[in-house]
Amino acid sequence: MGDYFLPLRALHMTCAGLSIAGFVLRCIWMLTDSRLLAARANKTVPHIVDTLLLASAIALVAIIGFGPNAAWLGAKIAGLVVYIVLGTFALKRGRTKGARAAFGVLAIIVFAFIASVARTHDPLGFLHSIL
Template sequence: MSYLFLKQLHVACVVLSAAGFLLRGVWMLSESTLLQRRAARVVPHIVDTILLASAIAMVVSSAQWPWTSNWLTAKLTGLLVYIGCGTMALKRARTRRQRAAFLLAALVALAYIVSVALTRSALGALVWLT
């Protein structure tokens, strides 16, 4: 597979994953029963698996490892924050207020990850201020 194809697949999965997360967050806050549907529980795992696989394939094919590229290390760190906050938002936080706060934090982490990817700088969007 070409790097360009992998990148396009990765970006498409990022968009699908982010949109799905936001939708599930809205459903969670509105206490919708749609969140309990099988597709809402299965599809995100499929999309995120493809997303992760394409990321690993791009890292291997380009030989840009997170521990040697600051921006990839920042992206990986942002991903861990996003996953942690997302888990709290959709499953683990006890109150709706806590879930909403974690949802917002996860979306901020996601925005950071995207900005790091676009700028290829650990500063993300802040790189334009320097």
């Protein structure tokens, strides 16, 4: 199984980058009322990328084990839930463009937190240096 760790990690990191880049682009399109936001590909590609992201995460956890990594993996999972909720308010559920923009910024900050937790294996991520 160890032979799969590096390619899975590379896939996971690539999908994470594509996911946040796509989210930012869709936020920009939403704020500018771009017709591109309604394009079929822009409704399906994010789901494909996020499914690969989640599948690679599950495979990585299967390799490294959850138990000894529970603290930082738990923080990533909690952050993911917050990111998803904020993202839905940023792209669909926010009542005004201002609210959607604020939710978008918050979602990006939470994504950065998740990435910092993954990088440091510290459940506080970048908050560790603030607190």
